Amino acid sequence: MRTLLTHATLIDCVDPQARPDCAVLLEDGRIRDIFPAGSAPAVGDAEVVDLKGAYLLPGLWDVHIHPDYFQSLTDMPLPEQVTLFGHRLQQALLESGIVGLRCAGAHHYMDVAWKRAFDSGQHLGPRLFAAGHFLTTTGGHFLTSGHALEVDGPYGWVTAIREQIKNGVDHIKLNLSGGIMGPAWDLHRHSFLLPDELKAAFDICKLREFKVMAHATNPAAVKAAILAGAHSIEHGYILDDECIELFLEHDAWYVPTLSISHLTPGQASNDWEKRWVKNRNLAQSLCCRADAASDVHQHGFIKALKAGVKMALGSDIRPLKDAALLELGLWVRDGATPWQALVAATRNGAAICGMGEQLGTVEKGKIADLIVVGANPLEDINNVRRLQLVLKDGRIVADKRGTAR
Template identity: 75%
Template sequence: HFLTSGHARECDGPYGFVQAIREQIKNGVDHIKLNLTGGIMGPAWDRHWHSFLLEDELRAAFAICHQRGFKVMAHAANPQAVKDAIRLGAHTVEHGYIMDDECIDLFLQHQTWYVPTLAISHLTPGQAANAWEARWVEQRHLAADLCHRADMAADEHRAWFQRALAAGVRMALGSDIRPLKEAALLEMGLWVKDGATPWQTLLAATINAAAVCGVEAELGTIEVGKLADLIVVEDNPLDDIHHLRRLLLVLKEGQIVSDKRQQSV
């Protein structure tokens, strides 16, 4: 399996999806993620331009989620899958490696969130642009064929990210890969490298990400009544997004849990 927990529950037929989703709900999940397509980081038969689900399977899966009040996060990597996910009421579309103008229009019409996960197509030996990216790539030990697939997808992925950003699509920052802290920092760097401003990137990683996760009442902004989960950095990340790595303080619910102020003097 790609993930230690097992990549996903495999289902066949409308009732197979309904049964599996009911079981996941019974087991206490917060949301349902549906894989509508293949991906970049997968086996040879699992390509991102391949769609997996039939129409009746898609409709059944979305119907039971909506009936039970659970949001759907849609892994969708090609134009038809992106459009199907949005029309059926997905809360987010993850990846969107290949899209078209109609996808952008539907994002805007339905106000669906787009989580582009640039790291998946951008972090390979041939694309690593700084020491942090190079170290990440070295530690992941990606197979050559997966790196090739990522390299082949990167330009189009970047182009549709830029189109979505320019059009005003609602976007949140998510890395899709672990470890979460380093992956999130790398993803923020990739957003800026691909044309987002540091401010747009920070919004995507904070208030927008909180809204996607349904915790915007507690997290995402510094406001009275919210959890004071905060960082203090040495330099302004609006000048350079990588300044987020220069931590001085980390606060958890208002309490200092890491203090590097003396080390920086």
């Protein structure tokens, strides 16, 4: 199958400049060639899609997601939860152009099940990277989510990690500290693991060659995780100068999840944020905790951004079709340029998942997971919402040109 996209304004997420009137040839699910203005090839048997100047860019990634939270299976039985998760994943692809997602915790390995279904072609959906359960200690983080497993002692951690591996996960999610969203004893300034537990958990991951996605929210937890070999630090609500130095020295990734500390009634700054906050209806006590953490979180985010720490975009909120778009807006609101935010949600999203050679930019030879939007996201990052087309493996899977603004 060959498709020629003509009259595209190309944002390839390699060069920070938009290139007008390009043509892109797709063949067998990949980008066969890219032609500058005025040099489109003979059509041949290719289907021609005239983009009429719209903006062609890589599909978006959200590298910190969870299924919807239910406190017990009596609230929603497991089959319905699994089905709902699949629906949310498909919505993210088809309605928002989120082509890749990395899970940060899901009970009963529902993320593994959907990953296999999507990868096999059994169902249409985004590229999904599975974590299985997120692992924490007894009395650890976010136990009411249903996605946490409480484990204790060095061999408790080793056993739990081996179970995740056996059940087909792509990476291991370790919760090393508390969070903002939790009961009074679940605080983001607290670390949870004892040194022998931390060592055992990371040792078995190294032996089995599994990357660690580390929930680490305070300087002590961040430093311990990086020194132990974490692939990525999630949240990092409090970062000091030594944290930044260690990120750079160890080439670790940072996924700041600004949405957790920034989306409260007092901080919502546009209609999308206000609508999400109203629907979320977060308890006042948790809003207060988020508000109290917000400025310090922003400070660490800016410090990491200016220092050149590798950063990818992850939201940690739901619904998935809205989450990455809200997080993109918060990146820019907190001081990133639209270019930095867009790279975090495309090129870096693919790279943190080990897919940087195949996805995340518009370059010859790469897999054609692409989106088309109606206005320039380098001028206003919220223009990614003006979605016209979504392509997966070079095939149009969503066409909104009749309704796009």
